[in-house]
Amino acid sequence: MSDARYAWTRTKNAVTPVRTMTGQPEPSDRRRTSPDPHRAQDFIVDVRAQLRRQGFAWVEGHRVARYVDLSGMAALIAATSTAPMDPYDPTRTRRRFHGRFVFEPGAGLLHHRGPVAYHQDRRYNPVDGGGSRWLPPLPAALACNPTLQSMIRLDWWCLPAPFRRSVAPMPVDVGVHLIAYSPTVTAPSRPSPAVLHKDGEPFTCVHHLGSRNVSGGESQVADNSKVMLFEQPLSARLETLLFEDERVYHGLKPVYAEGVGPASRVVTLVDFTPFFQPHARARPRWP
Ligand SMILES: [Fe+2]
Numbered sequence: 437m438s439d440a441r442y443a444w445t446r447t448k449n450a451v452t453p454v455r456t457m458t459g460q461p462e463p464s465d466r467r468r469t470s471p472d473p474h475r476a477q478d479f480i481v482d483v484r485a486q487l488r489r490q491g492f493a494w495v496e497g498h499r500v501a502r503y504v505d506l507s508g509m510a511a512l513i514a515a516t517s518t519a520p521m522d523p524y525d526p527t528r529t530r531r532r533f534h535g536r537f538v539f540e541p542g543a544g545l546l547h548h549r550g551p552v553a554y555h556q557d558r559r560y561n562p563v564d565g566g567g568s569r570w571l572p573p574l575p576a577a578l579a580c581n582p583t584l585q586s587m588i589r590l591d592w593w594c595l596p597a598p599f600r601r602s603v604a605p606m607p608v609d610v611g612v613h614l615i616a617y618s619p620t621v622t623a624p625s626r627p628s629p630a631v632l633h634k635d636g637e638p639f640t641c642v643h644h645l646g647s648r649n650v651s652g653g654e655s656q657v658a659d660n661s662k663v664m665l666f667e668q669p670l671s672a673r674l675e676t677l678l679f680e681d682e683r684v685y686h687g688l689k690p691v692y693a694e695g696v697g698p699a700s701r702v703v704t705l706v707d708f709t710p711f712f713q714p715h716a717r718a719r720p721r722w723p
Contacts, residue, residue, distance in 0.1 A: 475503070476502075476503045476590070476593065479495075479499060479502070479503060479594075480593050480594055482495075483495060483594040483678060484594060484595075484596055484597070486678075487594075487595075487596060487678060487679075487680060488596060490665065491657075491659070491665075491679060491680045491683030491684040492657045492665065492666065492677065492678060492679035492680065492683075492684050492686075493594070493676075493677070493678045493679075494666060494675075494676070494677055495675070495676045495677075495678075496672065496675060497644070497672035497673045497674035497675040497676070498672070498674075500590070500643070500674040500675070500676050501673070501674045503586070503590050504583060504586045504587055504590060504674060505582040505583055505585070505586040506583060507582050507583065508581040508582040508583035508584065509583045509645070509673075511578075511581060511583075512578065512581050512583050512584055512614070512645065512704070513645050513646050513702050515533075515575070515578055515614070516531065516533065516614040516615070516616045516645070516702050516704075517531070517616050517618075517700055517702060518531070519531040519532055519533050519572060519614060519616060520532070520533075520572040522571065522572075522615075522628075523570075523571070523572075524564045524569060524571075524628060525625075525626075525628065527623045527624075527625065527626070528623075529617065529618050529619050529620060529623050529624070529625035529626075530615065530616070530617055530618065530625050530626070530627075530628075531615070531616040531618055532571055532572055532613065532614065532615050532616070533571070533572050533573065533574045533575070533578065533612075533613070533614040534552075534554050534571035534572065534573065534574060534611070534612070534613055534614075535548065535549075535552075535573065535574025535578070535579055535611075535612045535614075536548075536549045536552040536609060536610065536611055536612070537549060537579070537588070537609075537610040537612065538607045538608070538609065538610070539588070539592065539607060539608040539609075539610045539708075540607050540608075541592070541600065541603065541604040541607075541608060542604060542605070544589070546585060546588060546589075546610070548574070548576065548579035548580075550573065550576075551570075551573040552573075553568035553569060553570055554568070554569040554570075554571055554611070555567075555568055555569075556569070556635065556636060557636055560633060560634050560635055560636045561628065561629050561633060561635075562629060563628055563629040563630075564628050564629070565629075571613075574612060574614065578614070584612065584614075584704065587641075587643055587704060587706060588610060588612070588706050591639075591641040591678070591706045591708070592608075592708065594641070594678060595639050595708065596680075599638070599639070602710075603708075603710045606710060606711060606712055607711060608708055608709070608710055608711070609708070609709045609710070609711055610706065610707070610708055610709075611637065611705075611706070611707040611709070612704065612705070612706055613704070613705040614702075614703075614704055615627075615702070615703050615704075615705065616700050616701070616702045617650070617653065617691040617700065617701040617702075617703075618698070618699060618700045619650065619690075619691050619692055619693040619699050620693055620699070621693050624652070624690035624691060624692045624693075625690065625691045625701075626688075626690050626691070627687070627688040630687075630688075630690070631687060632656060632658055632662055632685040632686065632687040633685060633686070633687060634681050634682075634685060634686070635681055635686075635707065636681065637681055637707035637708065637709045638680065638681055638682070638707075638708060638709060638710070639678065639679070639680055639681065639707065639708045640678070640679055640681065640686070640705060640706070640707040640708075641676060641677070641678045641705070641706045641707070642655065642670065642676065642677040642678075642703055642704075642705055643674055643675075643676050643703060643704045643705075643706070644670035644671065644672065644673065644674065644675045644676070644701075644702075644703050645673060645674070645702040645703060645704060646673055646700075646701075646702050647669075647671060647700065647701040647702070648697070648698070648699065648700060649693060649694055649695040649696070649697050649698065649699040649700075650691050650692060650693060650694060650699045650700065650701045651691075651692045651694040652669070652689055652690050652691050652692045653669045653688060653689060653690070653691035653692075653701050654667050654668055654669050654688070654689040655667070655668065655669065655670055655677055655686070655687075655688055656685075656686060656687040656688065656689065657677070657679055657684050657685070657686050658684060658685045658686075658687075659683075659684060659685075660683065660684065660685065662685060665684065667689075670703070
């Protein structure tokens with residue numbers, strides 16, 4: 437993988453210098469981030485190596501849990517499980533909050549942006565893309581949730597160093613989707629789109645928070661020829677999948693209700709997009 441693909445520039449009035457990305461010391465973005473990236477060094481190195489080698493990384497939940505503040509986990513799951521229905525889901529089996537943050541890597545600060553429309557190009561999502569989707573906004577109280585915030589920061593540190601270094605001088609757009617798939621006996625719950633696809637955001641991290649009375653729901657990752665590389669449900673708490681959008685497709689198979697009682701599968705998606713357009717994005721490398 438060439439580091440040059442992480443060189444960014446402004447789309448107008450090109451004034452942003454391209455940073456060098458050849459083993460230079462990390463910029464000052466180590467200062468205020470939590471968890472401490474030094475403490476999580478082995479974990480982070482492993483995730484980055486997986487990302488570099490195969491375009492995605494899978495991590496066991498107990499390993500992620502070591503570096504996430506778990507004090508807000510119960511509140512996060514409870515709030516997501518009772519979130520409003522996704523208005524774009526005709527089956528009424530998908531609950532959802534959508535939030536966006538501005539992340540300042542240098543200062544390690546996360547700023548919640550309040551209600552923001554979700555944009556997805558139609559080429560990425562032929563079902564619901566091509567316009568603005570107004571999804572139930574992430575409540576301010578949840579935006580401050582310590583579990584959510586520590587997941588975002590950990591995810592950031594797991595991204596490839598060349599990408600982070602190229603982005604670090606500028607703020608980063610962080611998208612958060614809290615989703616509860618709530619199938620019924622007669623209606624499985626599906627993502628949007630319910631096929632292998634790309635999202636258009638450079639990196640996305642999927643954290644499984646909890647499931648009860650469900651089956652199916654296998655997470656999928658395929659290479660750019662759509663040859664399947666990974667297909668299994670995330671089942672342990674905080675079991676995590678990270679992927680680089682340009683290098684792989686991803687998907688989720690339908691989630692089915694099973695057994696007695698309410699069925700749900702709760703996940704958090706965290707994506708990172710620089711506010712400045714990368715050169716590489718103008719030349720997509722997938723078919
Ligand atoms: Fe997606």
